[in-house]
Amino acid sequence: MxxxxxxxxxxxxxxxxxxxxxxxxxxxxxxxxxxxxxxxxxxxxxxxxxxxxxxxxxxxxxxxxxxxxxxxDLDVRAVPLSQVTAAWAEAATTSRRLVIVPNAA
Structure with a gap:
């Protein structure tokens, strides 16, 4: 088989x-x-x-x-570290790659 x-x-x-x-x-x-x-x-x-x-x-x-x-051509969205909690919630409902980046100075 x-x-x-x-x-x-x-x-x-x-x-x-x-x-x-x-x-x-x-x-x-x-x-x-x-x-x-x-x-x-x-x-x-x-x-x-x-x-x-x-x-x-x-x-x-x-x-x-x-x-x-x-x-x-990548479906990516940069998310500031200060928004990491919201990013985790979003990751469960999106196929988009979320990349955590340092907060803007």
């Missing part, structure tokens, strides 16, 4: 990398044991610790160059 992780794959031996990003849907990521046995599945995280500081630093210049091109 082919589950959702494998349904569109033609070659189960081809590496499938599952990247865990964030925890908005919960603190755990249950994976059926059959998926672990049936395909070349690799699980990785996306947070601090999943990449070495040396590798992060090595990518910073290219990342900064890409970000400054202005080609990204």
């Amino acid at each position: 082919r589950g959702p992780l494998r349904s569109a794959r033609l070659d189960d031996a081809q590496r499938l990398t599952w990247i865990e990003v964030g925890s908005i849907t919960g603190a755990s990521s249950p994976i059926p044991s059959a998926a672990l046995r049936a395909c070349n599945l690799h699980l990785v995280g996306s947070g601090q610790g999943s990449v070495s500081p040396r590798d992060i630093v090595a990518e910073l210049a290219d990342l900064a160059a890409e970000v400054t091109t202005g080609s990204y």
